[in-house]
Amino acid sequence: MASAPRAQFVTLAALVVAIGCGGGKPQEASAKSNTAARPLQLAQAPEDPATAQPSGSAAITGRVAFSGAPPAAERVKMDADPQCALQHTDAVHKPEVVVNANGTLKHVFVYVQQGLEGKSFAAPASAATLNQHGCMYEPHVFGVQVGQELSIVNSDATLHNVNCKATKSKPFNLAQPTKGMKTSKQFAAPEIMVKCVCNVHPWMAAYIGVVAHPYFAVTGDEGTFSLAGLPAGTYTVAAWHEKYGEQTQTVTVGDGETGSVAFEFKAQ
Amino acid sequence: MTQSPSLLRRYVFSTDHKIIGIQFLFTSLAMLLIGGALAMLMRWQLGWPSQPLSWMGQLAPNGMPGGVMVPEYYNMLFTMHGSVMIFFGIIPILVGAFGNYLIPLKIGAPDMAFPRLNMVSYWLMWPAIVIMFLGFFLEGGAAAAGWTSYAPLSVTLGPGQTCWVVSLLFVGTSSIMGSINYITTVINHRAPGMTFFRMPMSIWALFITAIMVLCATPALASSLVMLLLDKTLGTSFFMPSGLIVDGVALAHSGGQPILWQHLFWFYSHPAVYIMILPAMGMISDILPTFARKPLFGYHSMVYAIAAIAVLGFIVWAHHMFVSGMNPALGTSFMVATMVIAVPTGVKIFNWLATLWRGSIRMTVPMAHACAFVAMFLIGGLTGIFLASMPVDMYVHDTYFIVGHLHYVLFGGSLFGAFAGLTYWFPKMFGRMMSERVGKLHLLLTLIFFNGVMFPMFLLGINGMPRRIYDWSQYAHLAHLGPLNRLMSLSAFLLFASQLLFIGNFFWSLFKGKQAPANPWEATTLEWTAAPSPPPHGNFERTPHVYHGPYEYSVPGSSQDWLPQNQAPSDK
Amino acid sequence: MCWARRLVGSSAVRNFKALLLTAYCLVLGADPAWAGSARVWFPxxxxxxxxxxxxxFLVILWITGIIFLLVEGALLWFLIRYRQPANPRAAYVHGCRSAEVIWTVIPAIIVTSLAFASQRVWAHIRGTPPAHQLEVEITAEQFAWNVRYAGPDGRLHTEDDLELINQLHLPVDQVALVHLKSKDVIHSFFVPQFRMKLDAVPGLTGRLWVQPIKPGQVEMVCAELCGLGHYRMRGYVTIESAEAFQSWLEQTRVEQSL
Incomplete structure (x- = not known):
């Protein structure tokens, strides 16, 4: 007589757990590092990464030009944290729109958007690094491959929280209270771009391009990029900038050839 | 019912109030141990900020990667420490364990009015416990908004916080069921002659506590439901418009964060009295027994409890003097809070007067009861600082509060629970506990308890906020390292001292001396009318009550106690 | 009463206290340096x-301290004096109406007067603020304090406002009116050296006035749990002369426009 209500009760309890606990959104305090055995969800898992790795000898190079008057960069209020201010003697500005001396635009993420469908690429063994140094992210814009290890390092003697707002992969928000602290993370799905911020130092922002293949680059002080080792084919190449958005161009390259692409962003 | 119920029915799904009380007892003791262990981790971080504890790195790789604690894990620790101690430790041991065990025995009833409801009230604890701890294994970890779970923070946190809300809904349901049962039993099932003013103080306290639970818990339950809706369905009970959390504008509008605080404290301030009144009641039983003297001012003790209970409902906003509510509103709450010191004082003075001209037998339960009076006094007196609004403005949310609440809940409730447990252990299990180990345990607990908790007042005076993962970076706190390490060491030793109690408990359970029916020579029915331990149904025949509960050292009698059920002609 | 003050303040008691604390520290292997120092007190x-x-605070400390000593003393005394060997037969006493009236009425008078005294201080601090010379708006967010000063037009929320993070400057002796807001969750503005605390509640604007009395460099603390960076939500308060404050304001304004 007692077993029936008990069974109902257990079901009810399980139901409430399922409803109640499944409903929340993991927004803060997501401290899972990859040491917790989270299954790696590769978009297309290769059966045998050693042999399935497509490659070629084609390449795409180019530069990202900038025209018009760049907006004035906002000055960073480093005095918000003496540990940050200590590490800078000169004024620091937000690295949003950085125009190089040769008229090119820095911090543009360039990647192959279309043309590699159906091919799968194993994640490289080496880790990408996001360093928090002088209360700035280094690098400010960079790319990682799906499943590649991302090593997040705190080089400052102050708290940084790394709040990466991924939407295709699991977002995370973890705190690194001590200098030298390292945490490893991975992204499970391609996403342009994952923005990471530090809530303790509100000016800090980094953009991570998560791509399913190794063909991506970020423009530096010369404003150029190079995507090498591509299989022959026709590709849509995209250039993404945090303020000016995304542009695409299509280019066809054969084995041993080098295609050239030129992007231009205009001041608004 | 069959002749010999199965073991499962007898010990697991039992409807016998004594078994249920003992189930509550074991569960809550285990929870107190777990809650204490969580506090040890916190004390490690506070004593030696960010120093690695390598073995913990294996146990909690996310919370303490490489053994170094991360701040979000610290937030989970104090949230879970508070919630586990209050909802799974103190309330169940005082109300669940002692309430269930003592009420029928002390009023001369064979069992509770609703034995099945009673059983359900215990078994609802388990889903609550499982769901609460489930948070640790979910993405984002356990609840981390403090045991007060203030909105909007609690609404923005992850699934662990949702588990906290659901878990407390179970606890609340369990409490309401238990309280209905207690109230009905006390009103309807008293033995013949057991008038209200012949009831022992522990029964008065549990009765009034049950009334408080019944009035306050629905407020908690409804606010928990609102919080759950805000979290899962996007309603806006506690969420105002224009919130921008982590750069994202939320769609909520029209809610009021302070409403949560009003509702929460409308439950949780009475809950503080729910956690202390039963202990006060038990102390009022234990002191006369070992002072061999009637309780001083029995009637005023009853009225004092009733006054505390009534006033307890109109002081909740003294937790909110700096919450941003209208500063003029605080005045009435300050006055009510100050006034609550009066009945509390009456109780303390009456306990003292009970000892005056007594003939004191310093047993372990008596020593715990005296420790209760000494420590609860500190908790009560420091409450006066917090009642004063300008002083509260400074010490609110500092370690001063943490010290105050630990003097009330450990110094008060837990010493009271220890006193009750050592006092009724012979009745519950038919064996005596070791007096020598018991006294050593009390002495060490008392020393190390003060070693952890008293410096908290100093930290508060220095302006050290509570719920802080690393205090060492603040200039005005930088000199507090030695004090914090001292507290941490005391905390570890306090925890270790409890092993003595656990050892004594289990050793006595199996190897202790056989207990007679009335080892303490007490007057109340559980000692004078039932064997140790009492059988199912408690009494062979319903006892008849002729006297008040504290007739000790009655002149003209050879024995110095007069059992409640001793007929006047028996003399 | 003066005997009590003399007793508590006497060097013998102080030495005894220090001795006890030192012994306790040594037993636990902790550094006893703080036991003798008087530094562990109000900032x-x-x-x-x-x-x-x-x-x-001190008034309450004295009153509760005396009650504490009396009650604990009586408790100890009774436990020793009326232990069973010393007093084999207890008195048969159920109560004493007059004693109970005394220890109901006297505490009632004490706490009521404490309530009145507290109310006076509270009304001064949190009642109608005096005329102010400066307005500051502090908007808390996870996990920083955004501080806003009016620009040359003297009005808040206009184009020329000065916005800072975690930096609060106040001129000494001037009354500053602080408007307290929050973007996301509840925070609490707490400057221990001001003895002031007020929650920053989203959806509400808290008002608090403060008049610094001497220059200094102190910190503001978040006193209400606000998430993982709560402990690190630290701001810096600089109290300086009116001239230094003005020149700092000018300099920051120039820097901000760079």
């Missing part, structure tokens, strides 16, 4: 109302 007071708060 410096830098606001015009701080001394009233401290005074209220």
């Amino acid at each position: 410096d007071n830098l606001s015009s109302v701080g001394s009233q708060v401290d005074q209220m």
